[in-house]
Amino acid sequence: MKKSVLLNVNGDLQELFIEPHRSLLDVLRNDLGLTGTHRGCDTGNCGACTIHVDGLAMNSCLLLAADYDGSQIITVEGVASNGELHALQKALVEYGGIQCGFCTPGIVMNALALLKDNPAPIESEVRARLSGNLCRCTGYVKIVEAVLSLNRESDLAQV
Amino acid sequence: MHSFDHITPTTLSEALELLGRNNGTAKVIAGGTDLILQLRNGLQSPDLLVNIKRLEELRGIRYSEDSGLEIGALTTLREIHRSEIVLRHYRCLSDAASRMASEQIRAFATIGGNLCNGSPSADQAAPLLALDASLHLVSREGSRIVPLENFFIGPGLTDLKAGEILQMISVPKPSGKAVFIKHIPRAFMDISVVCVAIRLVLEGNQCLTARVVLGAVAPTPIRAHEAEGILAGSIEPDKIARAAKLAAEASKPIDDAKGSAWYRKRMVETLVARGLASLVE
Numbered sequence: 451m452k453k454s455v456l457l458n459v460n461g462d463l464q465e466l467f468i469e470p471h472r473s474l475l476d477v478l479r480n481d482l483g484l485t486g487t488h489r490g491c492d493t494g495n496c497g498a499c500t501i502h503v504d505g506l507a508m509n510s511c512l513l514l515a516a517d518y519d520g521s522q523i524i525t526v527e528g529v530a531s532n533g534e535l536h537a538l539q540k541a542l543v544e545y546g547g548i549q550c551g552f553c554t555p556g557i558v559m560n561a562l563a564l565l566k567d568n569p570a571p572i573e574s575e576v577r578a579r580l581s582g583n584l585c586r587c588t589g590y591v592k593i594v595e596a597v598l599s600l601n602r603e604s605d606l607a608q609v
Numbered sequence: 610m611h612s613f614d615h616i617t618p619t620t621l622s623e624a625l626e627l628l629g630r631n632n633g634t635a636k637v638i639a640g641g642t643d644l645i646l647q648l649r650n651g652l653q654s655p656d657l658l659v660n661i662k663r664l665e666e667l668r669g670i671r672y673s674e675d676s677g678l679e680i681g682a683l684t685t686l687r688e689i690h691r692s693e694i695v696l697r698h699y700r701c702l703s704d705a706a707s708r709m710a711s712e713q714i715r716a717f718a719t720i721g722g723n724l725c726n727g728s729p730s731a732d733q734a735a736p737l738l739a740l741d742a743s744l745h746l747v748s749r750e751g752s753r754i755v756p757l758e759n760f761f762i763g764p765g766l767t768d769l770k771a772g773e774i775l776q777m778i779s780v781p782k783p784s785g786k787a788v789f790i791k792h793i794p795r796a797f798m799d800i801s802v803v804c805v806a807i808r809l810v811l812e813g814n815q816c817l818t819a820r821v822v823l824g825a826v827a828p829t830p831i832r833a834h835e836a837e838g839i840l841a842g843s844i845e846p847d848k849i850a851r852a853a854k855l856a857a858e859a860s861k862p863i864d865d866a867k868g869s870a871w872y873r874k875r876m877v878e879t880l881v882a883r884g885l886a887s888l889v890e
Binding site for chain 2: 470492500509513519583
């Protein structure tokens with residue numbers, strides 16, 4: 451039986467009427483057209499579907515939308531402000547931390563959550579956190595460099 | 610996926626009533642990291658999912674010097690990893706949580722789910738067994754307390770009855786020193802090939818209490834009772850090697866993609882010896 455579910459997605463209230471077995475990933479992509487959140491493994495291993503739910507990074511493929519009625523969701527579409535990329539997104543471009551780009555939205559969301567927990571991580575902390583995101587192009591080096599390059603004080607004001 | 614109804618109760622009694630009324634056809638969902646995959650693979654096909662995430666009665670980490678630790682079943686692995694109480698008094702539990710899955714999964718996977726899923730490689734089970742933890746199970750009919758050691762029955766099988774919910778986990782006050790060792794080929798994001806949790810209560814050269822717990826090497830997480838027995842009394846150098854051998858003999862591993870039974874038995878011996886040495890030093 452379908453259920454009414456209210457979500458705040460990137461600041462907009464969305465009232466949905468959905469079947470309880472549907473994942474948040476599925477609903478974001480197919481009902482709300484937010485295709486920046488990617489479907490990789492659909493088993494919680496690759497991290498391409500990472501979003502923020504009530505302030506924490508989570509794999510949206512393993513969340514039932516019906517379980518999160520009333521939650522605040524941020525997807526990669528909610529990261530840039532006024533058409534300008536976030537400092538982390540700019541750094542990923544600048545350092546070559548994107549190649550095919552499939553994993554990038556998940557990397558952005560997880561790295562932003564890391565910087566919220568720990569505004570000045572060292573390399574081992576960045577690598578440990580990004581173990582939840584698979585990238586098959588970059589070898590991670592440039593992604594890690596991009597995250598470490600941020601000037602925390604000024605760049606993170608907008609997180 | 611099989612279709613099901615979905616209800617989010619806001620009190621424990623409402624949740625227990627729902628489970629009791631839908632005897633055996635309802636399933637509890639907490640974090641859901643294991644259950645959602647089982648639903649997709651057809652391994653579970655409930656008619657009703659009871660989302661327990663709003664139950665305040667299942668939340669919180671409480672500690673007192675007299676009675677020890679209480680952890681609500683909904684406590685996430687992230688919360689256990691970062692809890693100052695757990696870090697200070699039960700560090701092996703925080704260490705185990707920190708090595709499970711990814712930060713994204715730990716943000717919603719719960720300690721209760723890790724136990725109730727009944728996996729032989731559940732990384733919270735080994736340290737909790739070493740700490741002599743008990744489970745507080747509630748149903749519409751009443752409540753009962755089960756020592757964790759009696760809870761696991763086989764792979765995916767536990768003593769949790771239809772209609773019951775795990776409310777919290779209690780751990781006696783801290784005693785002795787403990788260590789958790791997880792053996793995986795990758796640095797992160799892997800299921801234990803073997804894990805070991807050991808706790809020793811030492812007084813001078815005497816070992817008053819020993820717990821040697823093995824994960825992922827038997828149908829359930831197990832205590833190696835014979836290894837524990839030999840450690841009691843004075844700690845002599847050869848006892849570590851003998852206890853490690855006895856622990857390996859107690860293990861009953863299988864061959865699978867993560868490692869052969871032969872390899873796992875040898876790793877049990879190695880890791881138990883390593884863990885004991887680190888505690889005795």
